[in-house]
Amino acid sequence: xxxxxxxxxxxxxxxxxxxxxxxxxxxxxxxxxxxxxxxxxxxxxxxxxxxxxxxxxxxxxxxxxxxxxxxxxxxxxxxxxxxxxxxxxxxxxxxxxxxxxxxxxxxxxxxxxxxxxxxxxxxxxxxxxxxxxxxxxxxxxxxxxxxxxxxxxxxxxxxxxxxxxxxxxxxxxxxxxxxxxxxxxxxxxxxxxxxxxxxxxxxxxxxxxxxxxxxxxxxxxxxxxxxxxxxxxxxxxxxxxxxxxxxxxxxxxxxxxxxxxxxxxxxxxxxxxxxxxxxxxxxxxxxxxxxxxxxxxxxxxxxxxxxxxxxxxxxxxxxxxxxxxxxxxxxxxxxxxxxxxxxxxxxxxxxxxxxxxxxxxxxxxxxxxxxxxxxxxxxxxxxxxxxxxxxxxxxxxxxxxxxxxxxxxxxxxxxxxxxxxxxxxxxxxxxxxxxxxxxxxxxxxxxxxxxxxxxxxxxxxxxxxxxxxxxxxxxxxxxxxxxxxxxxxxxxxxxxxxxxxxxxxxxxxxxxxxxxxxxxxxxxxxxxxxxxxxxxxxxxxxxxxxxxxxxxxxxxxxxxxxxxxxxxxxxxxxxxxxxxxxxxxxxxxxxxxxxxxxxxx
Numbered sequence: 001x002x003x004x005x006x007x008x009x010x011x012x013x014x015x016x017x018x019x020x021x022x023x024x025x026x027x028x029x030x031x032x033x034x035x036x037x038x039x040x041x042x043x044x045x046x047x048x049x050x051x052x053x054x055x056x057x058x059x060x061x062x063x064x065x066x067x068x069x070x071x072x073x074x075x076x077x078x079x080x081x082x083x084x085x086x087x088x089x090x091x092x093x094x095x096x097x098x099x100x101x102x103x104x105x106x107x108x109x110x111x112x113x114x115x116x117x118x119x120x121x122x123x124x125x126x127x128x129x130x131x132x133x134x135x136x137x138x139x140x141x142x143x144x145x146x147x148x149x150x151x152x153x154x155x156x157x158x159x160x161x162x163x164x165x166x167x168x169x170x171x172x173x174x175x176x177x178x179x180x181x182x183x184x185x186x187x188x189x190x191x192x193x194x195x196x197x198x199x200x201x202x203x204x205x206x207x208x209x210x211x212x213x214x215x216x217x218x219x220x221x222x223x224x225x226x227x228x229x230x231x232x233x234x235x236x237x238x239x240x241x242x243x244x245x246x247x248x249x250x251x252x253x254x255x256x257x258x259x260x261x262x263x264x265x266x267x268x269x270x271x272x273x274x275x276x277x278x279x280x281x282x283x284x285x286x287x288x289x290x291x292x293x294x295x296x297x298x299x300x301x302x303x304x305x306x307x308x309x310x311x312x313x314x315x316x317x318x319x320x321x322x323x324x325x326x327x328x329x330x331x332x333x334x335x336x337x338x339x340x341x342x343x344x345x346x347x348x349x350x351x352x353x354x355x356x357x358x359x360x361x362x363x364x365x366x367x368x369x370x371x372x373x374x375x376x377x378x379x380x381x382x383x384x385x386x387x388x389x390x391x392x393x394x395x396x397x398x399x400x401x402x403x404x405x406x407x408x409x410x411x412x413x414x415x416x417x418x419x420x421x422x423x424x425x426x427x428x429x430x431x432x433x434x435x436x437x438x439x440x441x442x443x444x445x446x447x448x449x450x451x452x453x454x455x456x457x458x459x460x461x462x463x464x465x466x467x468x469x470x471x472x473x474x475x476x477x478x479x480x481x482x483x484x485x486x487x488x489x490x491x492x493x494x495x496x497x498x499x500x501x502x503x504x505x506x507x508x509x510x511x512x513x514x515x516x517x518x519x520x521x522x523x524x525x526x527x528x529x530x531x532x533x534x535x536x537x538x539x540x541x542x543x544x545x546x547x548x549x550x551x552x553x554x555x556x557x558x559x560x561x562x563x564x565x566x567x568x569x570x571x572x573x574x575x576x577x578x579x580x581x582x583x584x585x586x587x588x589x590x591x592x593x594x595x596x597x598x599x600x601x
Contacts (some may be wrong), residue, residue, distance in 0.1 A: 008599075019247070020160060030203075033165060037172045037207035040155055041214030044148035044176030048215070049222055051125045051144050052181070058082075058133025059300065070434045075135070075293045079351070080285025082134025087281050087355025094123045099352055101146030101359055102447045105170060105196060108153070114166035115157065120150035127357030135292060135299045137347035141181060142359020147175030152211075168204055169195055172211035180215035183228055184416035187409055188212035194406040195447060227419040229307050234418075235387040237425050245426045246390060248375050249398055249433025255341065255371050256402025256438045260446045262345045263360065270353030277355065284354015291347045295340050296321050298347040302366035309373045309392040310418065337374050341367055353596040360403070360446065368399030387497065393420055399584045401431040402438040405445035472552060475587050476571060476580040482507045483537050485514050490532030492540075503568050505578050506541045513570055515541035544570050550579055557582065 023032065062078050089096060098104075101124060108116045124143035132140055152173030156166040171192040179188030180596045189212045273538065274280050292298050296319035297305045308316040314333065317340075348363045372395020376388040397410035404410075415421050428479045442449070481495055483506045495504070504518035521538055524532050545564035548557055548571045560569060561584055 004373050005270055023159075032159075033168070033203075033207055033421075034210060036152075036155055036159070036161075036169060037210040038214050040148070040152045040169055040172045041176035041179070041211030042218055043151045043155075044144075044173050044211070045180035045215035045218035045222075046181035047121075047125060047147045047151065048177055049219065051129060051140055051147070054125065054129035055133045055140060056427070058129060062134055073293075075296070075299065076289040079135040079288040079292060079299075080281065080354075082131050082136050082287045083288070083351065083354040083356040084281045085134070086130040086136075086357050088278060088356065089130065090123075090357065091277055094119055094127070096123075098124050098127055098143075098146070098357055100447075101142035102195060105146060105149045105174065106448060109167055109196070111592065113163050114153055114170055116146075116150040116153040116170070118145055118150070119536060121154060121471040122147070124150075124357060128359075131351060131356035131358050132300055132567075135288070136351040136356045136358055137288060137292070137298045137300070137302075137344065137353045137363065138356060138358025139301055139360065139362025139365075140358065141178070141361035143357060144181050145174045145177045145359075147504070148173030148175075148180075152176075168207055171204065172207050175208050175212040176215035178413075179212035180219045182413060182417045183216055183219055183225075184413050185209075185212040187413035187416055188215065190412055191406065191409045194409050195404055195445065200274040228417040229303075229310055230419075234310070234389055234393065234420050234423065237423055241386065242429065244379070244386060244391075245394065245429040246433055248372060249430040250437055251375055252368065252371060252395060252398025252430060252434035253402050253437025255367065256399055257441050258342075259345055259360075259364070259367060259399070259403050260438075260449070262444055263446060264449065265351055266346065266349040267353060268351065274353070280354050284350045284352075284356070286368060287350040288347055288354065291343055294322060295336075297340055297366075298344060301362040302344075306366060306369045306392070306396070309369050309387050312389060314373060314377075314388075322333060331474075334374055334377055334381075337370050337377075341370050341374070344370075364399045364403045365396045368396035369393070371395045371399060390423065390426065393418055394423065394426045397427045398430040398434040401445050405435065405438070405442075405448075407431040407435040415531040440521060445568065472548065472550060472554065472557060472571065472582065475582050477583060478580040480505055480581050482578065483517065484508065485536065485538030485541065487537045488533055489522070489535040489540070490529070490536075492522070492537055493526050493532070496522075496526065504537075505570055505581065506537055507578045508549060513544075513547065513572050513576060514538070514545050514568060516544050516568075517541045547572055548582060549574070554587075558587070561587075 027035075037589045053515060062074075070406045090096075096119065098120065104120075105116070108114060108247055124146050128138070128140050128143035131138060149170040150173065151170035152171070156169040174196055175188040175192045178191045179185045181186075190210050192208055250465070270280070270284075274283060283579075305317050305446070308314060314337075317337070321336075346362055346366050348358075348360055351358060369392045370495055372391035372393065373388050375395070376386040376391040379386050380388070395412060397407075397414040400410035400413065401407040407428075408431075411424065411427045420427075480501050480503065481499050483492060483495060485506050485508065487495075492504075496519065504517040504519075506514045506517055508514055517537055517540055521542065525535065544564040546569055548560060548569050550571055550573050552560075557569075559565075567585075568581055568583045570581055573579060
């Protein structure tokens with residue numbers, strides 16, 4: 001940095017410090033948090049609109065220029081083009097992993113002190129627009145939620161807010177993103193509580209609602225107040241159909257289980273077997289292109305297919321598919337849609353695994369609508385008379401509840417995005433049944449599964465959440481005097497005389513831990529000078545009850561203390577070098593401080 005630039009930077013920094021001091025003097029903290037929530041909600045709405053506009057513009061370019069006049073062979077190439085552009089953008093420009101947006105938010109909250117990188121405020125928009133605009137079979141919701149969360153995190157960071165407020169602003173950004181992209185303010189609020197697992201307190205309700213309502217209001221101004229899916233075929237709720245809704249809920253739970261496990265295993269396969277960026281693009285793009293050519297509904301987000309199912313036009317899903325020649329009536333349409341249910345997971349993983357950027361929010365809704373439609377169509381072929389539009393609508397809520405472990409989000413989101421408020425009862429039945437069933441097999445949502453396996457996930461269990469907000473380095477005590485194993489008792493007594501601690505780590509010349517020496521073990525001989533030359537530390541030391549690794553999460557640390565009954569345990573690096581000691585008293589003291597801050601309203 002030149003002297004001139006350094007001077008300008010210093011002036012700007014000084015001016016900003018003064019502005020922050022003025023804010024602290026004249027605007028109360030709670031009031032300023034509400035103002036930030038409004039700003040974050042507005043920015044999230046604009047980001048959601050920008051992403052929709054980019055996706056729509058690219059999609060229009062592709063369909064009007066390439067896929068027109070029956071040139072359906074372009075379905076084989078356009079997805080690969082989108083994946084390639086997105087992959088190269090991420091690899092050479094962003095140079096960071098921006099996939100699995102909601103999982104990255106959960107990780108930032110639990111492991112990065114709610115700090116999300118600045119580039120996430122725009123990089124997910126660009127990457128997902130290229131991916132989805134060219135036909136990637138993923139959704140734009142997870143990228144825009146990451147974008148909103150990044151906006152909230154970076155605004156809070158700019159104003160030097162504490163970790164608790166940064167976490168709240170992340171929630172405001174996520175709520176605003178969902179509220180803006182779906183025109184669903186209640187769903188945005190509930191999504192933050194259920195999926196991001198933030199605690200509901202009086203201090204968090206108002207900011208989250210302000211962000212979500214602000215974002216939705218701005219979206220209304222820009223795009224109008226019409227629901228995302230207009231529906232004319234929805235029938236009123238009938239009590240006689242409750243058993244069928246219960247069965248549909250159980251079916252949605254089973255499909256959710258398939259969706260979660262298939263997605264996880266296919267993603268693992270991609271990561272384990274394909275390392276090269278170019279090979280990933282080719283494999284993912286080829287898989288996706290072939291699937292879209294055979295099953296056009298797998299192209300893009302699939303919201304047009306959902307609209308067709310809700311409004312009684314399932315045949316629009318055939319498009320230019322080769323399946324048209326085999327018939328579109330009777331059991332053939334059922335087989336066609338069942339295959340789409342099974343292959344949607346493959347198409348989504350091929351998109352992301354190939355290097356594309358997108359989420360599974362839209363694929364979940366898409367699959368749920370088809371599950372509901374197929375369930376109704378199968379029963380109707382046996383002589384029943386079930387409203388296919390109703391079951392397609394509630395099927396969306398069922399899949400969302402199962403895959404995301406978010407029944408309230410599923411209920412309110414579907415009601416708000418379709419205007420089907422009179423179907424709250426079936427929405428609740430299907431969502432709850434799906435959620436209850438998948439909880440038997442999968443205790444964590446598709447977003448939280450990997451973090452939970454690593455012990456890096458915040459949950460609504462406050463004790464566990466506080467432990468995961470703590471890090472071993474924050475409770476590490478380094479003021480203990482180390483002693484070598486060859487030190488004689490006489491020298492040890494001199495060390496003890498100057499020390500305020502009653503435990504001494506024993507290390508060799510390379511700093512590796514050999515054991516620990518407890519004051520109680522030498523108390524009976526330390527006042528006998530005739531023994532000073534006779535005993536050495538190596539003979540008096542004992543092995544510690546357990547040794548902690550520097551990367552060990554605090555939950556595991558507490559388990560070690562509980563299992564051993566120890567009060568102090570040493571910490572080493574991966575080569576066995578002594579780093580410090582951890583005591584229960586230090587952990588309890590730090591835990592208390594974090595708990596007070598975490599719970600403070």
